[in-house]
Amino acid sequence: MRIDLLNLFPEMFAGAFEHSIIKRACQKGLLQIALTDIRDYATDKHRSVDDRPYGGGSGMVMMCGPVFDAIEDIARQDGPVDEVILLTPQGRPFDQQTAKELAQKQRIVLIAGHYEGFDERIREHLPTKEISIGDYVLSGGEIPAMVVVDAVTRLIPGVLGDEYSSVEESFSESLLEYPHYTRPAEFRGWTVPEILLSGNHQEIKKWRQEQAHKRTHRRRPDLLEDKKDVED
Numbered sequence: 001m002r003i004d005l006l007n008l009f010p011e012m013f014a015g016a017f018e019h020s021i022i023k024r025a026c027q028k029g030l031l032q033i034a035l036t037d038i039r040d041y042a043t044d045k046h047r048s049v050d051d052r053p054y055g056g057g058s059g060m061v062m063m064c065g066p067v068f069d070a071i072e073d074i075a076r077q078d079g080p081v082d083e084v085i086l087l088t089p090q091g092r093p094f095d096q097q098t099a100k101e102l103a104q105k106q107r108i109v110l111i112a113g114h115y116e117g118f119d120e121r122i123r124e125h126l127p128t129k130e131i132s133i134g135d136y137v138l139s140g141g142e143i144p145a146m147v148v149v150d151a152v153t154r155l156i157p158g159v160l161g162d163e164y165s166s167v168e169e170s171f172s173e174s175l176l177e178y179p180h181y182t183r184p185a186e187f188r189g190w191t192v193p194e195i196l197l198s199g200n201h202q203e204i205k206k207w208r209q210e211q212a213h214k215r216t217h218r219r220r221p222d223l224l225e226d227k228k229d230v231e232d
Contacts, residue, residue, distance in 0.1 A: 001105065001156055002032040002078065005145055006070050007112040008049065010035040012142045022150060025159045033149070036074055041066040050115050059116025067122050071109065083108040084127045086118070087141035087148070091130030094148060098131065102148070103155035110148060112141030174223050176216045178208040 005013065017023065017033055025031035039047040043065065050060040075081050082105040092098065102108055111127065123130070133144045153159055181192040195207045216223050 001030065001103070001152075002034065002107040003149055003152070004034045004036060004074050004081075004107070004109040005112060005149075006036045006038055006067070006074075006109065007142055007145065008038055008114050008140070009142055010037050013146065016146045017149070021159060022153050025153050025156060028158065030156050030158050031153055034074070034078075036070055038062075038066050038070050041069040041073070053116065057116075061116050062113050062118045062122065064119045064121050067111065067118070068126065071111075071126055074109065079107060081107050081109050083129055084111070085109065085148070086111050086123060086127035086130045087113065087132075087144040088118070088123070088130050089132050089135070089137065090123075091132040094131045094133045094144075094151070096151070099148075099151040100155055102152045108152075110141075110145045112145040114140035114142075173212075174216075174226060175212040176220055176223070178211040178215065 007013075013033075013035060017026070022031070022033075026033065038049050042048050048063070049066045050062050053059070053061045071084065083102065085102075085108060087110060111122075131144070131148065133147050138144065181196060185192045185197065193207070195203055198204070213224075
């Protein structure tokens with residue numbers, strides 16, 4: 001899979017992508033990440049990519065020209081693009097299902113903006129999807145891009161050592177994950193549930209399912225409602 005990242009601060013991604021699972025995915029050849037600096041497509045000596053909004057108002061707005069030119073240029077490189085995704089607070093909430101959908105693609109492009117936002121013509125004519133990672137304001141789209149890349153990478157076949165790891169994680173089945181324990185069996189008087197020490201894998205699986213439902217009901221009942229709506 002290839003993920004292209006269009007942004008203004010490519011150096012922000014160095015630390016995030018040079019460690020852990022994303023690094024291993026790239027080393028295995030399962031993932032390729034290409035960073036494109038939108039400023040490289042500016043047409044003036046100041047490498048301008050933003051300007052004041054028509055009609056007045058605070059902040060600066062990302063200009064059409066550099067963004068369109070960047071997308072059109074990378075689309076000519078290394079094969080077709082399956083999805084062009086604009087990272088914006090106005091987009092569809094990013095969730096595990098969206099991550100699964102994107103992980104099935106061969107190539108996606110993430111556009112990470114900055115400043116006040118994008119010229120509306122970018123939104124109208126470039127992306128195939130708009131994604132938001134939450135109802136809050138960030139300084140730019142770089143951190144949302146990291147979130148999307150991390151969540152998608154985990155779902156690429158062969159990336160995780162245990163093929164079932166991503167299946168059992170929180171949200172994979174619209175449930176929060178069950179409690180985990182490790183050694184020692186007793187710590188400061190707090191003990192591991194006996195069922196986990198029993199060796200009875202069928203009963204352990206049943207217990208974990210029950211705990212996942214209980215935890216979801218207590219902490220995120222909305223997930224159970226969403227699951228019920230889908231089943232209905």
